[in-house]
Amino acid sequence: EDQVTQSPEALRLQEGESSSLNCSYTVSGLRGLFWYRQDPGKGPEFLFTLYSAGEEKEKERLKATLTKKESFLHITAPKPEDSATYLCAVQGENDYKLSFGAGTTVTVRA
Amino acid sequence: DTAVSQTPKYLVTQMGNDKSIKCEQNLGHDTMYWYKQDSKKFLKIMFSYNNKELIINETVPNRFSPKSPDKAHLNLHINSLELGDSAVYFCASSQSGKSYTFGSGTRLTVV
Numbered sequence: 001e002d003q004v005t006q007s008p009e010a011l012r013l014q015e016g017e018s019s020s021l022n023c024s025y026t027v028s029g030l031r032g033l034f035w036y037r038q039d040p041g042k043g044p045e046f047l048f049t050l051y052s053a054g055e056e057k058e059k060e061r062l063k064a065t066l067t068k069k070e071s072f073l074h075i076t077a078p079k080p081e082d083s084a085t086y087l088c089a090v091q092g093e094n095d096y097k098l099s100f101g102a103g104t105t106v107t108v109r110a
Numbered sequence: 111d112t113a114v115s116q117t118p119k120y121l122v123t124q125m126g127n128d129k130s131i132k133c134e135q136n137l138g139h140d141t142m143y144w145y146k147q148d149s150k151k152f153l154k155i156m157f158s159y160n161n162k163e164l165i166i167n168e169t170v171p172n173r174f175s176p177k178s179p180d181k182a183h184l185n186l187h188i189n190s191l192e193l194g195d196s197a198v199y200f201c202a203s204s205q206s207g208k209s210y211t212f213g214s215g216t217r218l219t220v221v
Contacts, residue, residue, distance in 0.1 A: 042214055091207065098155070102151060
């Protein structure tokens, strides 16, 4: 069974203080690793899909990287509007479903 | 235009009642899903339909019954609601497992 573990569970940052979130995974053949952002009372909002080890993707202050065992989401010089729960999910080779981690809740203080 | 829309957004009901949640997508995707998010924010797959055919049916009590009248709609009916069914239910759609898009969720509270 696919497994996803995210750490830390919660992260409190000062505005401008860069940091990284970790997503460790086990899957029998990776079709894709997904990062989503979820705000309170809303559905997950798509950020990135990574497909193979060594791949990197960037969007504004966020950068996602992938190895064979884990993915990192780097937040550079965060702003208060980056406060949210960040969810990581994997999709197996022949799967349609996503298997999610429990998320990391990021709070950025001004 | 909302890509994946669910109704209702909030649902408060008594134990033992039967309720339905509806979902519609206008993305032209071929696959739709129901996910459950518990109080600890953990999202877990429940069901999936591909072109109206059930392809994923995780270990879920048979009080939960999905129905897909066509590719753009997926409904979830729950019989004999229990306190433990309280959660947020998310509908999602994809094109053969790609371009996953989630709805905004239905918060179900059973009292």
